[in-house]
Amino acid sequence: MALVALELAGRAVLVAGGGPAAARAAASLLDQDADVRVLAEELCEDLAELARTGRVRWTPRPAVAADLDDCWLVVAATGGSLTDRALLAAAAERRRPALAAAGDEPGGGGAREDEAGWGLGSARLLPLEEPSTPSPARSRTGPAGRVVLVGGGPGAEDLITVRGQRWLARADVVVADRLGPTGLLDRLPARVEVVDVGKTPGRHQVSQDEINQVLLDRARAGLTVVRLKGGDPFLFGRGGEEWLACVRAGVAVEVVPGVSSALSVPALAGVPVTHRGTSTGVLVEHGHTELTGAAVRAVVTGEATLVVLMGVANLSRHVATLLAAGADPRTPAALVSDGSTPRQRSVTAPLGRLVAEVESAGLGAPAVVVVGAVVDALAPAAPAGDGSGPGENGA
Ligand SMILES: C[S@@+](CC[C@H](N)C(=O)[O-])C[C@H]1O[C@@H](n2cnc3c(N)ncnc32)[C@H](O)[C@@H]1O
Numbered sequence: 001m002a003l004v005a006l007e008l009a010g011r012a013v014l015v016a017g018g019g020p021a022a023a024r025a026a027a028s029l030l031d032q033d034a035d036v037r038v039l040a041e042e043l044c045e046d047l048a049e050l051a052r053t054g055r056v057r058w059t060p061r062p063a064v065a066a067d068l069d070d071c072w073l074v075v076a077a078t079g080g081s082l083t084d085r086a087l088l089a090a091a092a093e094r095r096r097p098a099l100a101a102a103g104d105e106p107g108g109g110g111a112r113e114d115e116a117g118w119g120l121g122s123a124r125l126l127p128l129e130e131p132s133t134p135s136p137a138r139s140r141t142g143p144a145g146r147v148v149l150v151g152g153g154p155g156a157e158d159l160i161t162v163r164g165q166r167w168l169a170r171a172d173v174v175v176a177d178r179l180g181p182t183g184l185l186d187r188l189p190a191r192v193e194v195v196d197v198g199k200t201p202g203r204h205q206v207s208q209d210e211i212n213q214v215l216l217d218r219a220r221a222g223l224t225v226v227r228l229k230g231g232d233p234f235l236f237g238r239g240g241e242e243w244l245a246c247v248r249a250g251v252a253v254e255v256v257p258g259v260s261s262a263l264s265v266p267a268l269a270g271v272p273v274t275h276r277g278t279s280t281g282v283l284v285e286h287g288h289t290e291l292t293g294a295a296v297r298a299v300v301t302g303e304a305t306l307v308v309l310m311g312v313a314n315l316s317r318h319v320a321t322l323l324a325a326g327a328d329p330r331t332p333a334a335l336v337s338d339g340s341t342p343r344q345r346s347v348t349a350p351l352g353r354l355v356a357e358v359e360s361a362g363l364g365a366p367a368v369v370v371v372g373a374v375v376d377a378l379a380p381a382a383p384a385g386d387g388s389g390p391g392e393n394g395a
Contacts (some may be wrong), residue, residue: 006097009033010163010393012070015056017045017077017101025075026056026103035166035183037071039063040078052167053189063309065090077101145219147223148226149233151258152180154265156340160184164256172223175214179230180258193218201272208238213247225379232260236286236309262307265339267370269346273370275377279305287311287369291318297323298372305372312337312365316355322371327351332375337367348375366373 011357018040076084153159178198233239246253324328329352
């Protein structure tokens with residue numbers, strides 16, 4: 001039974017102290033998915049390892065009362081009863097929940113509960129029971145393991161979200177794709193299992209059912225499984241299917257939204273997908289099939305921007321469809337490949353010449369296609385249809 005029942009997932013917890021008691025508290029807090037910050041001049045080996053692997057954030061100085069302003073819970077584990085007492089008193093003043101972690105010696109290191117309103121003497125942090133009110137962002141019905149669908153952004157390692165990075169630092173298993181910030185995988189600790197399910201030409205394609213099975217098997221074994229995806233998990237990422245597979249199997253699952261290539265890759269090439277006075281909306285489609293009527297209308301009327309993902313193979317077919325439906329061949333268009341990576345390249349051209357310019361520049365997948373006046377919105381010096389060539393640029 002839990003001594004202390006607090007929902008700590010994602011909460012900022014301050015651990016003051018760097019010794020073994022602080023390390024035990026930090027480990028227990030991490031088990032409960034707290035966001036742990038450690039303040040101490042020095043760390044014992046266990047805590048140093050947690051800091052080195054990014055599982056806790058360490059600031060190498062003693063905690064002061066002002067540090068309590070930024071946290072939700074305080075754990076006083078400095079090993080010095082006076083310091084711990086001062087922290088608990090400061091926490092009580094701020095009406096912050098606080099615990100004194102048990103010292104390494106019986107009675108050592110912890111303040112008594114009667115000395116500070118919120119202190120719980122030598123309480124150890126124990127795993128929590130199921131939260132009585134499940135957070136709406138998660139479905140938690142299964143065993144201790146979980147699946148976290150993390151959107152990794154378009155590829156640059158610093159375009160993953162802070163939350164995504166935190167989950168990555170806590171992962172036991174990472175199930176990764178070919179796109180997204182794959183460079184981060186090289187820096188995972190050796191204990192983390194990396195399962196590569198990315199689609200690479202000439203290699204066995206891992207089916208969605210097989211991917212789902214990997215996620216469920218590992219989570220059922222009690223592991224924290226990060227499903228790292230390019231962009232956002234729910235935009236053409238099959239994240240919805242993985243979510244449903246977990247829910248149906250009774251496995252805890254949550255999603256960390258990501259920076260989608262649909263918006264970020266055009267932005268990185270200088271194209272705002274909407275722009276005041278130019279475009280009032282944006283339509284995102286995949287290019288595996290014929291464009292929808294809505295996409296064609298958006299381009300023909302010029303009312304909204306069209307963004308196509310996975311559209312390289314069918315580019316000429318899509319352009320032909322748009323032109324046949326009455327789109328102005330001078331409509332500005334762009335194709336941006338390998339966005340956010342050192343290989344990023346882009347071609348801008350009037351719609352009527354886009355295919356030829358992309359071919360002559362030799363750009364291929366992964367790429368985002370943008371069609372609409374926004375392509376020129378930030379480049380008024382190079383109006384559409386001026387015949388000045390492909391406008392190819394390296395990133
Ligand atoms: C299966 S979809 C996944 C989209 C992803 N969930 C997202 O939100 O960005 C893959 C497509 O996204 C686009 N894409 C992803 N990363 C890209 C990048 N770095 N540069 C250009 N296009 C990218 C390409 O159109 C690629 O074919």
